[in-house]
Amino acid sequence: MNNFKFTTQPLKETKSAALFLLSAALFAGCSSKTDSSQNTADVKSDEGSEQSTIKLGVTGAIYEDIWQPAKDKLADDGINLKFVQFSDFSTPNNALNSGDIDLNAFQHEIYLNTEKESQGYEIEPIGYTFIIPLNIYSSKYKSLEELPENAVIAIPDDLTNGGRALKVLDEAGLIELDENADFSPTVKDIKSSDKNIQIKELKANTLPSALPDVDAAVITGNFALDYGLKTEEAIYKDQSLDQPEYWCLIAAxxxxxxxxxxxxxxxxxxxxxxxxxxxxxxNNDFGGYFIAEGWNE
Known part of the structure; x- marks a missing residue:
């Protein structure tokens, strides 16, 4: 019999950190629309210039920082990489499929495939960018060994991030997942827990501010970064960075x-x-929260 508990009831209200949008990607469909009249799907020369323009859909200003070296290099090669910002995760694929932008870069393969299946989009990956780790943080304990019996651990409440967080807990030895579980397991797939771990499912963007109310939390790197958490402060670091399904990608x-x-x-x-x-x-601007993966694929 399973010796764990879980709940989706919210914790007491805590102060929210200012959050930027990503993937988890980056990770789940997170709204405003861009002006599609300003977008084109053609790689064409700018009027009066020898440069061609490629419009790249992204979700948050942080992407412009990450993409700046590429933008500079492309400019030297006669290509104007123009960022088109979206404030939600559902619009960029629609805009790409409709031809309003040329490329987008905000999601991983699981999310892309889900969108293609549900929306019928004819878009596909052309290259990988990075992976954002899910590390375990605690404001009360300095190691996994210090976690008490009946420790409460918070994880994201969406299927993709939640499933990945459970894999991190399994990898860390805090729970044991059913070996027959789907790629994205749920709390129902937990077979056992040595410390009688209690799982709390919370919105991913609230996890950093919820740390005082739980014993530990599995936090997506983008939210940890925005909240000021450092990778070296994690009591356990995500080891499953070699799974292509979680690599963020560029789609066309x-x-x-x-x-x-x-x-x-x-x-x-x-x-x-x-x-x-x-x-x-x-490494220098974002403390190693973004890790290059799939560049040789």
Whole structure:
């Protein structure tokens, strides 16, 4: 019999951190629309200039920092990479599929496949960017060993991040998941827990501010970063960074990839991103919360 408990009841209200939008990606469909009249799906030359423009859909200003080295390199090669900001996670794929933008970069493969299945989008990955780890943090304990019996651990309440968080807890030895569980397990897939761990499912963006109210929490890197948590403060670091399903990606319309000129231009965008200067931004500006993965795929 399972010796754990879980609840989706909210904790007492805590102060929210200012959050930027990502993927978890980045991770789940998180609203305003951009002006589609300003967007085109063509890789075309700007009027009066020899540069061509490629419009890249992103979700949050932080992406502009991450993509700046690529933008600079592409400019030297005659390509104007124009950022098109979206304030939610559902619009960028719709805009891409409709031809309002040329590429987007905000999601991982699980989310993309879910969107394609539910919306019928004809878009596909053309390259990978990074992965954001899910680490375990605590404001009360300095190690996993210090966690008490009946410890309350908070995880994201969405299926993708929640399932990944449970895998991190399993990997850390705090719970044991059913070996027959789906790729994204749920709390029902927990077979046992040595410390009688209690799982609380909370909105991913509230987890950092909920730390005083729980014993530990599995927090997505983008929210940890925005809240001021440092990777070295984690009491356990995510070890499952080699799973391609969680790598964030650059997506394009399948139809555009049939055009040799567009395909070549998009491949140049991928190559411009996958360079040491981008990793310098990951490490120097964002404390290693973004980790290059899939660059050799």
């Amino acid at each position: 319309r399948s139809e555009d990839l049939k055009d040799p000129d567009k395909k070549a231009a998009y491949e140049e965008v991928v190559e411009a991103f996958q360079q040491p200067e981008t990793e310098d931004v990951f």
